[in-house]
Amino acid sequence: MTSIVVIPARLASTRLPNKALIDINGKPMIHHVINQALLANIGPVLVASGDEAISAAAKDSGANVVTTDPNLPSGTDRVAAALQVFDPERQYEYVVNLQGDLPTIPPEYIWYVNNMLHQYSYDMTTLASQLSPEHASTPSIVKAVLSISDNQSVADGVYFCRNPVTSSDGHYYHHIGIYGYKRSSLENFVAHPSVPIEQSESLEQLRALVMGMRIGIQIVPEAPLGVDTSQDLEKVRQIFTQD
Numbered sequence: 001m002t003s004i005v006v007i008p009a010r011l012a013s014t015r016l017p018n019k020a021l022i023d024i025n026g027k028p029m030i031h032h033v034i035n036q037a038l039l040a041n042i043g044p045v046l047v048a049s050g051d052e053a054i055s056a057a058a059k060d061s062g063a064n065v066v067t068t069d070p071n072l073p074s075g076t077d078r079v080a081a082a083l084q085v086f087d088p089e090r091q092y093e094y095v096v097n098l099q100g101d102l103p104t105i106p107p108e109y110i111w112y113v114n115n116m117l118h119q120y121s122y123d124m125t126t127l128a129s130q131l132s133p134e135h136a137s138t139p140s141i142v143k144a145v146l147s148i149s150d151n152q153s154v155a156d157g158v159y160f161c162r163n164p165v166t167s168s169d170g171h172y173y174h175h176i177g178i179y180g181y182k183r184s185s186l187e188n189f190v191a192h193p194s195v196p197i198e199q200s201e202s203l204e205q206l207r208a209l210v211m212g213m214r215i216g217i218q219i220v221p222e223a224p225l226g227v228d229t230s231q232d233l234e235k236v237r238q239i240f241t242q243d
Helices: 030-039 053-060 075-087 107-119 183-191 196-201 205-210 232-243
Strands: 002-011 047-048 064-066 093-097 124-131 141-146 154-161 172-182 215-219
Touching: 002 030, 002 053, 002 075, 002 107, 030 053, 030 093, 030 107, 047 053, 047 075, 053 064, 053 093, 053 141, 064 075, 075 093, 093 107, 093 183, 107 124, 107 172, 107 215, 124 141, 124 205, 141 172, 154 205, 172 183, 183 205, 196 205, 205 215
Parallel strands: 002 047, 002 093, 047 064, 124 215
Antiparallel strands: 093 172, 124 172, 141 154, 154 215
């Protein structure tokens, strides 16, 4: 059974316009995300694009591209729609949904998400890193609540929220927005209507828990820097300049 990485990307970003095409070290941001996905070497990389400009940049960066309906409600819906077009024969059983604003994500993080699908009986997989108590009250940092023991590297996710809630080991965990799915679980997820708790927290992964899906979470050393603001962008540019 084989895996594929799908990167949903569109230009309609509210906080940082045309985010996917913003220049970082001479290349558009989508190029750097694609490069990290290729380095993970788990399977082909597909961009679920909502815009022709992104499609052109993604092809130049070595990715496969499917242009999806820009009006789809979420990146997960774009991933599922792109797969229907790219892989109608269902060759790919495992799907990694990689956000297009994570240009510094380590390739091994992508590998971890995929590996959990192969090694465990999870419907869905993701990542988290320990979070200091002083940052736990920040609503923009999504907390993963885990059923976890000391020194455990993979654990079940039991809840996600924006309020400061500790896991069973007494620690706070920062949820990292990369997901792995069994193909059938992804299809069931997008076919299911949104649920009230998902809408309340603005966290679609809560729908999976309401549906009874098992979510596996790998603990990693730190969260990669996502690009949501101009300040984030400057930090990422500095990282690439140093490299």
